[in-house]
Amino acid sequence: MAIIAPEAERSGIAAPAVPLSRVRTIEEANLNGFPSDRQLIDGQWFLRLSPGNPARRVNSLNVFDPADDVDCAARLAAARTVFARAGVAFHLRWTPLVPQALTGHVDALGWLRIGETGVWSRPIDADEVMSGESAGVERVTLADWLAAFGATGGTRPEAVTPLALSRLGASLERVAADLICLVARSADGAPAAVAVAVADRDLLGIYDLAVAPSCRRSGLGRQMVRACLAHGAAAGCREAWLQVTAENASARALYRGLGFSEAYRYHYRAPPDAD
Numbered sequence: 001m002a003i004i005a006p007e008a009e010r011s012g013i014a015a016p017a018v019p020l021s022r023v024r025t026i027e028e029a030n031l032n033g034f035p036s037d038r039q040l041i042d043g044q045w046f047l048r049l050s051p052g053n054p055a056r057r058v059n060s061l062n063v064f065d066p067a068d069d070v071d072c073a074a075r076l077a078a079a080r081t082v083f084a085r086a087g088v089a090f091h092l093r094w095t096p097l098v099p100q101a102l103t104g105h106v107d108a109l110g111w112l113r114i115g116e117t118g119v120w121s122r123p124i125d126a127d128e129v130m131s132g133e134s135a136g137v138e139r140v141t142l143a144d145w146l147a148a149f150g151a152t153g154g155t156r157p158e159a160v161t162p163l164a165l166s167r168l169g170a171s172l173e174r175v176a177a178d179l180i181c182l183v184a185r186s187a188d189g190a191p192a193a194v195a196v197a198v199a200d201r202d203l204l205g206i207y208d209l210a211v212a213p214s215c216r217r218s219g220l221g222r223q224m225v226r227a228c229l230a231h232g233a234a235a236g237c238r239e240a241w242l243q244v245t246a247e248n249a250s251a252r253a254l255y256r257g258l259g260f261s262e263a264y265r266y267h268y269r270a271p272p273d274a275d
Helices: 006-010 020-033 072-086 100-108 142-152 162-173 220-234 249-257
Strands: 038-042 045-049 060-063 092-094 112-123 137-139 178-185 191-200 203-211 239-245 261-270
Touching (some): 020 191, 020 261, 045 072, 112 249, 142 162, 142 191, 239 249
Antiparallel strands (some): 038 045, 112 261, 191 203
16 A cells, blocks of 8 residues: 655645656656666755756755655755755755654745646566567667767757757766667658667666657557667566646547556646746
């Protein structure tokens, strides 16, 4: 039976469908799958900073224990100072692991709630192999993947600027787990779709799935996820997870059709004066 985080209920957020111990394991895999440029640890509070990288996941305060609630106000102020010194806008990544006292404190300060996202997961069958549906997907080097990611247009325009691509590559180069870079190409050899997966212990994280605009609605998204799952099975992973924003109805439908379901949700909290 899942342990329900009381702060989730208090904040009007759906309680996690998995135990908090599993939430923590997935959140740890998120750290491992996308290392930040800099990190500062304060107990179970992890400050992640990557100046120049637009992704909030590597520019936010992440908390890993709902019981680590001592001196929340002072520690939050100190964390904000670290971010200001680095020139990075401050965000708190709110998950069911955030202490209730910290949630109440930012609520009282009137902090904004943005970036509603679901973390979805599904089991990986041990005999899941590359099928005809995923056989056209090639595993490539990180350098080739970054070029393909840029060519497809990426996940959003700000993710494929020269600086963003450079920062993304630097982050992925630091991944110590098994980094799986996948590309599908059109008949003329141009990149049609990309995805990155990270095999970390028994978990397979799937990130940055992007399909070129001219190739959308052709089943490539499903093909890329199937290929990720096959590589995960080969690496001994037993569960796949990914993140999908609340407004992305088409992606949620895709993942639901592939057997994923929501494990828990997160969002970001930011001060009203945040950039």
